[in-house]
Amino acid sequence: MKKLILLIWFAGIAAVVYAEDVLITRFGAKPDGHTMNTVAIQKAIDYCYNKGGGRVIFPKGDFLTGTIEFRDNVKLHFEKDARLLGSTNVEDYRNVDPFTEGLGIDVGWALLVAVDRENIGIEGYGVIDGQGSALKAAHILKDTRPEGQRWGRRPFLLRVVRCNNVTVKDISLNYAGAWTSHYFQSRNILIQNVKIRSVGVAHNDGIGIDGCQKVAISNCDVVSGDDALVFKTTSSKMACKDITVKNMRLKSNQAGIKMGTESMAGFENIDIKNCYIYDTKNGGIKLLSVDGARIKNVTIADIKMDDVRTPVLLRLGSRLNVFRKGQDQQQPTGYFENVVLKNIKAVSVDSTQLKSATGILITGVPNHKLSGVTLENILIELPGGGTAEEINVNVPEAIDQYPEVKTFGPVIPAYGLWARHVKDIKIKGLQFRLRSNDLRPALFLQDATNMLVRDAVIPATEDAASTVQVKQSANINLQGWKVYGSIRSLIVTDEASRSQIHLEKNRLPREQNLFQ
Template identity: 65%
Template sequence: MKKVVTGIVFLICITWAQAAPPIVIEITRYGAVGDGKTLNTAAVQKAIDECHQQGGGKVVFPAGNWLSGTIILKDQVTLQFNKDARLLGSTDINDYQNLDPFTDGLGIDVGWALLVAVDAKNIGIEGEGAIDGQGSKLKEQQIATDTRPESQRWGRRPFLLRIVRCENVTVKGITLNYAAAWTSHYFQSKKINIENVKIVSHGVAHNDGIDIDGCQEVRIKNCDVISGDDALCFKTTASTMACSNIVVSGMRLKSNQGAIKMGTESMAPFENITITDCYIYDTNNGGIKLLTVDGAHLRNVQISDITMVNVRTPMLLRLGSRLSVFRKGKDTQQPTGTLENVVIKNVKAQAAAQAQLMPPSGILITGVPGHYITNVTLENIEISLAGGGTIENARQQVPEALDKYPEVKTFGPLVPAYGVWARHVKGLKLVNITLHLDSNDRRPAFVCEDGQNIELANWKIPETTDVPAIVRLENVEKAHIHNINVKGTADALVKAEGNSKGIQVKKNKTPNIKYMLRQ
């Protein structure tokens, strides 16, 4: 009988333990004051540490303005921000820690943060409240004592959120505002879910929205980002872990730089990434930018169902040879990488009339000599452009810029095609491309320099006049150009120059063009 009773008591204890609610700790328990003036770093950290030590649960920020320096999130802890709760970043730069220093793509030492987790598991940040870095106020106080040029001093300013080598991370519902540098940075972490997050972060330089840096098994859904720098950016600042198995959907993006970007820092691969159903607007430096310049392999990327409104230069694809190292002493320089097996489809873009390159162009695709961008497909692409290109513009020589920072302006002052300009490419397939012009443009709709196995199919070309060629191929081997519908006049549909050969031109609708192919 004693054994039976003991067993029953044991089972009851087990059942009670399983049913016990998770630990919930309000930060006020440890003396936090929500007046926006009291520094609460120690009080908030005590609440997180206690929750962690008791096995995990929630640390709650009630309504109020909670001022703090660096807070370290621990295993099994979720931070819950109730309605009208705001975590405010201290404006004293000395209140911040850097738990994982590194160098960014501009060569600046960075890594300080307001809210940081390192080597943690099962963590979360959620709720209806907000985290506000007070970036502009912090900068004002910083420059009173830091006399270095702004290009050097900005790196000392803290990110808003940093997740470093963590697993099972949820960031949901929260609003992230006005970081002093990058807004959110996820580094070499796995199983990340970012959902219904709103970011409004601008006012100081380098206000990236969401930076995914060498992370895997990532889901990003239904976020609204207004950023001073890149809105959604994939990086690999170390060579040891790829950005891979990532799904993004339902994003609304506005940026003073790029909206969707991969590869400003690019040492490890970007692979198996899918991005769908995004709205990009009022963006100043590229709608979609896929870059690998530090040795990374960028491959198996699919982007679809994208709308762009008032975007400067809708697309840039760049394989380059800058070959920087961002974690000194921990990484070594790599050889030039690859950019291959990319599909971008179902894109409708209204390009801004004023762009980085003038007159504007829609899409730039370029490798470097000896390193080709390979097997890229663009399908169902519609772009509206200002036009204005001249005969002289049509012969513009574009710098190779082998080791330069990868940006649209790197290839300025302009490129010789208004629609798509491609160089050092193999297996480029451009299908169902529709172009619109607000004014005459005497540049070709498409120019390819140093290409192999190029296909253009089902293009709709707007009316232009006094144009030497609709398509120009320079040193291109094997090109198939068919079902091109041209409204305007031109001397030639295709002008093949240099050592171009194997050019097929068939089934095109060109009633006002003299020659189908001139060589």
């Protein structure tokens, strides 16, 4: 029944009738790459709207413009070899819906913007190019503020705000001045066969879904300077909900798939599958609730990652920011519920954000344990190289800080999985591989309750003190482990936790002690 409803919904989007095709050149647009066409293109869109809707056609050529606004029932159609070029002058852009992003910067300027519209879209095999590097070069000649403050003045490539029935398909989105595409509090969105190449300046997120519902994303190829596919909730008033993602290629200078950091409302009923993440500089999969979000009924499955830094980070924190000042209020700390990561294979690069690489980080805060997570059939290859001294490090709590892997670094006391302030975590089928020796344990648990780790495969290491370290924890179940090599003890633990560790059907080296 659910699949039938989705099919009917998509058919409804496809069935919207557009009355007329309107060429932008009819209204004076020049395809020379130099003439400012903002007025001409907007006239074509407005004319099409006043005629009851239709397609605004961008023919072959280079069309330079500033901010363009969508109208109801109008699609922008790009013929092959048509290019829409963003102006390199920031004064040619408007901010129709201002807000503050996760670093506290005022943003919202955009090249293409739709606010409170319906039945809109972008289609065709052309290119929308924000000329981000040239835009930045011109901008910094006039704006002397530090880059961390001035970047927000530069425009997004595409902004969709409080819209219904949005289609973006087959188009190439290139070189934004800031975020590439941002969809906010909109419904019934179809993003399909989109190619993104947006690098060269900071904050070039690829696809940003911000408090949207009924979203389908598929068959996109994203190379981004910031997070490739990111879900946000910059407002508490609308969750990211009822979303499917499949068949994606994701490369990023930050994360491949991310939820948060802006995380006031929930991330619910989200299904992500069959994605390839590669060459990421700051994480593979990151699920982050630090502003009150409920991360609930989320499945991420059948994921392959190559050459990533830190494959998985799950974080529940209490930063509790408000991003739309005067329009919203601070939320209580959120939670995780029924979050499943399964069938994941990842290969870490040799050099990561951390001094020595770690595969999985899961951490709550002292009064709010991260719970409700299942990891199933996970294989991670790591470079190794960790030292015995790194086992005793105190990892920062960073309760109210911006959540990143480096926030908890530079040292993590486990090479495989580090979990702190967690409960009700189930792990089934966990395997690590090492390219060189690592003296840290494979698993480090601190303040963990009701945790099951079953069918783990632990590679051989030399001279390591233990396979597992456990501190201040209760009801820890290790079942069906296969541990290779020669380690002095399976588990190093404090006295209070020792009686709370339950072992069953584990295959260990003969000479290995159980506890130290």
